[in-house]
Amino acid sequence: MTAQIIDGRSYAAALRAEVRERIAMLHGRTGLTPGLAVVLVGQDPASEVYVRAKGKQAVEAGMRSFEHRLPSDTRAENLLDLIHRLNDDRQVHGILVQLPLPAHLDTRAVINAISPVKDVDGFHISNVGMVGTGQDAIVPCTPLGCMMMLRQYHADFRGMTALVIGHSNIVGKPMARLLLNADCTVMVSHKHSTNIPDLARMADIVVVAAGVPGLVRAEWIKPGATVIDVGINRIERDGKPALVGDVDFENVRRVAGAITPVPGGVGPMTIACLLANTLSAFCHQNG
Numbered sequence: 001m002t003a004q005i006i007d008g009r010s011y012a013a014a015l016r017a018e019v020r021e022r023i024a025m026l027h028g029r030t031g032l033t034p035g036l037a038v039v040l041v042g043q044d045p046a047s048e049v050y051v052r053a054k055g056k057q058a059v060e061a062g063m064r065s066f067e068h069r070l071p072s073d074t075r076a077e078n079l080l081d082l083i084h085r086l087n088d089d090r091q092v093h094g095i096l097v098q099l100p101l102p103a104h105l106d107t108r109a110v111i112n113a114i115s116p117v118k119d120v121d122g123f124h125i126s127n128v129g130m131v132g133t134g135q136d137a138i139v140p141c142t143p144l145g146c147m148m149m150l151r152q153y154h155a156d157f158r159g160m161t162a163l164v165i166g167h168s169n170i171v172g173k174p175m176a177r178l179l180l181n182a183d184c185t186v187m188v189s190h191k192h193s194t195n196i197p198d199l200a201r202m203a204d205i206v207v208v209a210a211g212v213p214g215l216v217r218a219e220w221i222k223p224g225a226t227v228i229d230v231g232i233n234r235i236e237r238d239g240k241p242a243l244v245g246d247v248d249f250e251n252v253r254r255v256a257g258a259i260t261p262v263p264g265g266v267g268p269m270t271i272a273c274l275l276a277n278t279l280s281a282f283c284h285q286n287g
């Protein structure tokens with residue numbers, strides 16, 4: 001068997017086009033434009049790349065993009081001041097503080113200072129709690145993108161077994177909650193789990209966000225399973241820089257039923273979902 005390759009780029013392009021059309025329609029009707037504010041503290045090179053891409057794609061979708069770059073020694077009170085101003089700014093409908101923050105800043109306090117209705121990352125404790133209890137809320141972008149791609153292959157998750165590898169607040173935990181809300185039987189493993197291969201062999205769906213290149217091997221995978229690779233690891237291969245996921249793609253694709261590649265799988269969907277979340281937040285704030 002050779003797995004179908006789940007083409008995240010084309011799903012993301014379709015979602016971006018849908019967002020763009022809806023924004024043009026809403027703008028024509030109301031004269032209003034959704035605005036996304038992205039805050040970057042410090043100069044982490046990977047964060048710089050993500051922040052630039054988010055701003056560019058927001059503008060391409062017809063939104064306003066507001067970028068706020070602060071030095072790495074920014075004091076908590078100045079960052080919180082900026083967030084309060086963005087909360088009150090009627091041109092801003094979505095606020096995202098790029099993570100990780102420098103160590104001296106309290107990430108939880110910063111995220112919870114964002115107005116929950118503008119929290120387009122879905123990281124605010126009230127959005128986390130609502131998703132955790134199966135209520136409508138803003139859902140974190142990466143797990144949302146994974147669910148959208150999974151739904152293309154599985155109309156109904158009931159009766160299916162899923163393994164989520166990784167229990168981060170950004171991906172693993174919300175991913176597990178979304179699968180559980182969809183009535184999937186969900187297992188969550190992490191770096192202290194001792195039996196991940198055995199758990200994986202039971203799973204119809206494997207979602208991995210562990211940050212370990214090539215962690216998931218072909219022998220772990222139930223034939224025909226759907227494998228979603230959230231990993232983005234920069235490694236050196238044959239003396240050249242390469243981007244790889246957490247899945248041993250070349251071997252796992254021979255066993256799985258469907259699989260996301262890296263690059264071109266989950267990554268493009270994440271920013272497209274951020275645009276979709278910003279549009280939803282805009283609609284919510286404008287009744």
Ligand code: GUN
Nearest residue numbers: 096097098099100121141
């Ligand atoms: N850093 C890595 N992923 C994310 C994300 O989805 N949102 C934010 N704000 N920071 C991140």
